[in-house]
Amino acid sequence: MDSAFVIGGTRFIGRHLVAELLAHDYDVTIFNRGTHENPFADDDRVTHVAGDRTDDADLASAARESDYDAVFDMVAYQPREVRTATRVFDDADAYVYVSSGAAYGEEEMPKREGALQGRDEATALEPCTDEQAVDDSGETYGARKAEGDRALFAAAEERGVRAMSVRPCIVYGPDDYTERLDFWIDRVAEHDRVVVPGDGTNVWHRAYVEDVASALRVVAEEGTAGEAYNVGDRRLVTLEEMVDVIADCLGDAADAPDDAGDVEVVHASERELSVADLAGDDYVLYREYPHVLDTEKLAALGWEATPLREAMQRSVDDHLASDRDGSEYDPGRDDERALLDVLDTL
Known part of the structure; x- marks a missing residue:
């Protein structure tokens, strides 16, 4: 053909x-x-x-x-x-x-x-x-x-x-107008603490x-x-592993912020999320039953x-060269800050 x-x-x-x-x-x-x-x-x-x-x-x-x-x-x-x-x-x-x-x-x-x-x-x-x-x-x-x-x-x-x-x-990957992955790349690039619903082992x-x-x-x-x-x-990765791979790729990206790649994953159960009026389903690429x-x-x-690392590096580099931020999927950073404050007291 x-x-x-x-x-x-x-x-x-x-x-x-x-x-x-x-x-x-x-x-x-x-x-x-x-x-x-x-x-x-x-x-x-x-x-x-x-x-x-x-x-x-x-x-x-x-x-x-x-x-x-x-x-x-x-x-x-x-x-x-x-x-x-x-x-x-x-x-x-x-x-x-x-x-x-x-x-x-x-x-x-x-x-x-x-x-x-x-x-x-x-x-x-x-x-x-x-x-x-x-x-x-x-x-x-x-x-x-x-x-x-x-x-x-x-x-x-x-x-x-x-x-x-x-x-x-x-x-x-590159050119993804849905911006689903862009939300997570932006979170890792812009914040040193990232909320991941559940225990981080969700697989989609x-x-x-x-x-x-x-x-x-x-x-x-x-x-x-x-x-x-x-x-x-x-090769499949959990949601937390995906965040870790993104952090590694940001650390190697020429156009990333200086401190990008330094991130702490914070787990939050459904009960803990509810304290800040959040739920697991508010987070794009989270799915309760593995797919x-x-x-x-x-x-x-x-x-x-x-290879996964190579695919994610290309995705991260493309994100940094674009104006995409995945903000339409943002569950609310102010709500997350309130949640983090509560979790810090536990």
């Missing part, structure tokens, strides 16, 4: 996917409305086609105008969009849908896609009602992604489309963005039709993950 059609392609994961494809000698067409800055505007290997992916006519017209071996669907948020795309691009050598670890409907560790080396056990997916399928709220995100997976499996089984799903967990599996991009390419080239592939860091994805199936295709 040497040509790709990327639905999306200018923001976070899509941006890194296009860079990954270019690094592997693909010619790339990106299809989107053009409402965000195109970082590839001056690259003659990248063609931009303007259109709305929710408009079936726009998508079909773009397909007719474009050359592609592989199609990467970065922004399918409703299952009907997957059904449409697998018909429009049924002639592609590969159609890869970006699903989500949120598609899993059971809390178990690890969450498995099934069908690796004869292993057929798989974690159940979220159910999706007709009403949820056309919703656009965060509460139905996992259900909609799961139904998109089911639509993809049907296209592969019933119509022979070489369609595959990639399920990332929480994605972090994360995936470095460049690894997600490479996973998408590898699945297009090597994956099996009708299969799903989890993607996430091969862990099995990534062995993807690794069996030859995919490799970036």
